[in-house]
Amino acid sequence: xxxxxxIAGAAGQGLKTxxxxxxxxxxxxxxxxxxxxDYMSRIRGGHNFMSIRIGDEKITSSExxxxxxIALNSxxxxxxxxxxxxxxVILFDxxxxxxxxxxxxxxxxxxxxxxxxxxxxxxxxxxxxxxGIDLKExxxxxxxxxxxDETVAEANIESLEKGYNLLDEKLPLPKVEKNDDQIxxxxxxxxxxxxxxxxxxxxxxxxxxxxxxxxxxxxKHSNKMNIAVEQAEDEIAAVNMALGASYGGIRAMTGTSxxxxxxxxxxxxxxxxxxxxxxxxxxxxxxxxxxxxxxxSQGDLSFIINSSSGEFPLVVSAPRHQKxxxxxxFKAMNLSEKYQMxxxxxxxxxxxxxxxxxxxxxxxxxxxxxxxxxxxxxxxxKDFKRYELTQNxxxxxxxxxxxxxxxxxxxxxxxxxxxxxxxxxDVRNKMxxxxxxxxxxxxxxxxxxxxxxxPENPEHVLISWGSTYSPSxxxxxxxxxxGLLSFNHVWPLPTKKLxxxxxxxxxxxxxxxxxxxxxxxxxxxxCLTIDSQILKYDGRPFTSKExxxxxxxxxx
Amino acid sequence: MNNSVFELSEKTSWCPGCGNFPLREALxxxxxxxxxxxxxxxxxxxxxxxxxxxxxININAxxxxxxxxxxPALGIRVANKNMKVIVESxxxxxxxxxxxxxxxxxRRNLDVSxxxxxxxxxxxxxxxASPTTGFNMTTPVQQNGITANPINPLQLAxxxxxxxxxxxxVGNKEHLVEIMKKxxxxxxxALVDILQPCVTFNNVNTYQWYKKHxxxxxNDYDASDKYAAYKRAAEFGEEGIPLGILYxxxxxxxxxxxxxxxxxxxxxxxxxxxxxKELINEFx
Numbered sequence: 001x002x003x004x005x006x007i008a009g010a011a012g013q014g015l016k017t018x019x020x021x022x023x024x025x026x027x028x029x030x031x032x033x034x035x036x037x038d039y040m041s042r043i044r045g046g047h048n049f050m051s052i053r054i055g056d057e058k059i060t061s062s063e064x065x066x067x068x069x070i071a072l073n074s075x076x077x078x079x080x081x082x083x084x085x086x087x088x089v090i091l092f093d094x095x096x097x098x099x100x101x102x103x104x105x106x107x108x109x110x111x112x113x114x115x116x117x118x119x120x121x122x123x124x125x126x127x128x129x130x131x132g133i134d135l136k137e138x139x140x141x142x143x144x145x146x147x148x149d150e151t152v153a154e155a156n157i158e159s160l161e162k163g164y165n166l167l168d169e170k171l172p173l174p175k176v177e178k179n180d181d182q183i184x185x186x187x188x189x190x191x192x193x194x195x196x197x198x199x200x201x202x203x204x205x206x207x208x209x210x211x212x213x214x215x216x217x218x219x220k221h222s223n224k225m226n227i228a229v230e231q232a233e234d235e236i237a238a239v240n241m242a243l244g245a246s247y248g249g250i251r252a253m254t255g256t257s258x259x260x261x262x263x264x265x266x267x268x269x270x271x272x273x274x275x276x277x278x279x280x281x282x283x284x285x286x287x288x289x290x291x292x293x294x295x296x297s298q299g300d301l302s303f304i305i306n307s308s309s310g311e312f313p314l315v316v317s318a319p320r321h322q323k324x325x326x327x328x329x330f331k332a333m334n335l336s337e338k339y340q341m342x343x344x345x346x347x348x349x350x351x352x353x354x355x356x357x358x359x360x361x362x363x364x365x366x367x368x369x370x371x372x373x374x375x376x377x378x379x380x381x382k383d384f385k386r387y388e389l390t391q392n393x394x395x396x397x398x399x400x401x402x403x404x405x406x407x408x409x410x411x412x413x414x415x416x417x418x419x420x421x422x423x424x425x426d427v428r429n430k431m432x433x434x435x436x437x438x439x440x441x442x443x444x445x446x447x448x449x450x451x452x453x454x455p456e457n458p459e460h461v462l463i464s465w466g467s468t469y470s471p472s473x474x475x476x477x478x479x480x481x482x483g484l485l486s487f488n489h490v491w492p493l494p495t496k497k498l499x500x501x502x503x504x505x506x507x508x509x510x511x512x513x514x515x516x517x518x519x520x521x522x523x524x525x526x527c528l529t530i531d532s533q534i535l536k537y538d539g540r541p542f543t544s545k546e547x548x549x550x551x552x553x554x555x556x
Numbered sequence: 557m558n559n560s561v562f563e564l565s566e567k568t569s570w571c572p573g574c575g576n577f578p579l580r581e582a583l584x585x586x587x588x589x590x591x592x593x594x595x596x597x598x599x600x601x602x603x604x605x606x607x608x609x610x611x612x613i614n615i616n617a618x619x620x621x622x623x624x625x626x627x628p629a630l631g632i633r634v635a636n637k638n639m640k641v642i643v644e645s646x647x648x649x650x651x652x653x654x655x656x657x658x659x660x661x662x663r664r665n666l667d668v669s670x671x672x673x674x675x676x677x678x679x680x681x682x683x684x685a686s687p688t689t690g691f692n693m694t695t696p697v698q699q700n701g702i703t704a705n706p707i708n709p710l711q712l713a714x715x716x717x718x719x720x721x722x723x724x725x726v727g728n729k730e731h732l733v734e735i736m737k738k739x740x741x742x743x744x745x746a747l748v749d750i751l752q753p754c755v756t757f758n759n760v761n762t763y764q765w766y767k768k769h770x771x772x773x774x775n776d777y778d779a780s781d782k783y784a785a786y787k788r789a790a791e792f793g794e795e796g797i798p799l800g801i802l803y804x805x806x807x808x809x810x811x812x813x814x815x816x817x818x819x820x821x822x823x824x825x826x827x828x829x830x831x832x833k834e835l836i837n838e839f840x
Contacts, residue, residue, distance in 0.1 A: 229816070232627070248639070368828055370826060400594070
């Protein structure tokens, strides 16, 4: 069983806290959670909503149809009433303007308690009662949530209880076992967490929605984890600061969204020419230009893989869900150092702001590699060549000060093996080929093929990249003969599985953009035929039902 | 004088007689006299003739993009707090393309020495106006004369609370070496605007012109008086060009303001995932 709760209202009405508390309660009780945010680019007013799907089985998509609507203003009822299910409920503090509306006198309750800030907790209590949740267990979780302040916790519990006692059970959820080995995480936190576990010691960024969550994550943990965090004057400074830190010998990272990445562009090529490690997160929003800051998109793919002037190796990974975002960022920290080239983590607002539960990550199983000279090696170094020509193209990495008998140079000009400016024909050819060999080596050793889910010989293969994985996975359950091929590494494009499935299946490519950029990329790299495309560019994520309907109407 | 560490026999792409040559000699002397070497000094530069300096001396170097000499310097300081960082580039690089970074790192009091080769012209691109070119001067691009007022880097620095604001000239090597050394030893951001003639593309601001107009600040000049310094920094041209430390103050540096960096240079840490394992708890 799955229940879809929507919390709707204006910015500033406490939606985020409501969402956090409700998600946490159901998560701690052992339910599966899939929580998404739909918000406008403003601090007050407008119409925002968050949806929390709760169930006793894995959920990987949001849903439009609503079981329980918490309407924090009357506008929310107007906007969402057509999506309320037949047996659904609207909870609202006000007049009964709708058959399914139940009045929750939240402000009155808060007034009685003497703390007007606890009004929203009455809604939480009502939701818990409707879904048949044990009050005592839920209260413990709420108390824990507010553990910093006892009086605040008490007032909230009182409001929760009053809301709970107002009504009767209506849509009881099946009981589930509490599960201690789960975590609940959104995409931005997952990228920040992956970077921190991957050894990031410096994070520089310029705030830009929807990527700011990563900066917030790093800042929150900076003092305890000794992660230096700097808010740069612009994105050009942000990426160059991080690159300077990387040259200085520490793992560094930066993050932004499309427009900010445009500013970073010149430096992407610089990273590659200097052959330094750097991981950059780009959290997509609909462009061009300012576009729609708080909405989602997969419109930056072509731009990212073709970023900067000239030709150079670059790896782009688009994590398919929050857990993947953690592991891809963690791995990128190692791989970027191994290959000394830029790694882009390409997510989007949908992935960034969606919370999902996963089995906890086994941190002890992870290792940060070290590709610099060790103490024994460094004393043996003579005639150091920072850009030494090697068989796989990878030269030895060091940082200034590590070698007492040699300088360390990083240069933006074409350069010799020693890093000195050169326009020599032979040097140029050899250096271009050296950088290409690193790219070839990466493809051979570390490129990840897409994962496949579905029947053995599918008639159709739905091809997704990045965050469209989750709703697509839920969608293909409705068909017997459709499989899902989900990419995270998108550049360089892995082609093995594409060529395998092309033999017996028709391809449908699903993308959150209008030009079918991934389909183009597949055609460009493989000359394979894309039979149909499902595109969406309204700034909103796909839901699984929408995908099912579009496959039925447009493909089959 | 022994320039053994920083000496490099690389051929330069500078014109004969270029002001960069005496500047390079002064720089090597300053570095040597401070006993700096590969283990403790890095130079960050951008693009332009001045920005090629790290290719013409032997030094750890980050020779990055045009206008972006400063941000990598911040990253280098974060990575290794024991590393002296010299940011070296021209007037176009630092005051034009990279003006924003110059301003904000003055605000940060980032502990770097900022040596700006100021020849009041674009040399590498052959003679267009720089942000410091005199008003009305004609160039191949500014056919009717330069229509924007020149930037005054010293006044800018003083208003941005820079903690070391100085000017020197390649025409007076001993003075230049002294100022460079003081800038490198200063705790915090140190700007040295270095007058350096372009013998090919600027026939107004020549060796003779700088020699005629510049003068060294009087012995009893008080470098701690900010408002007097601002006033003195206004002088440029016929009225005289003051050389020396116009303003100096002691304030917490960028690193002082970043306690999260800790006492050890970050580059000495090897972080393993297990050390940060507790980060997972907030998601439970």
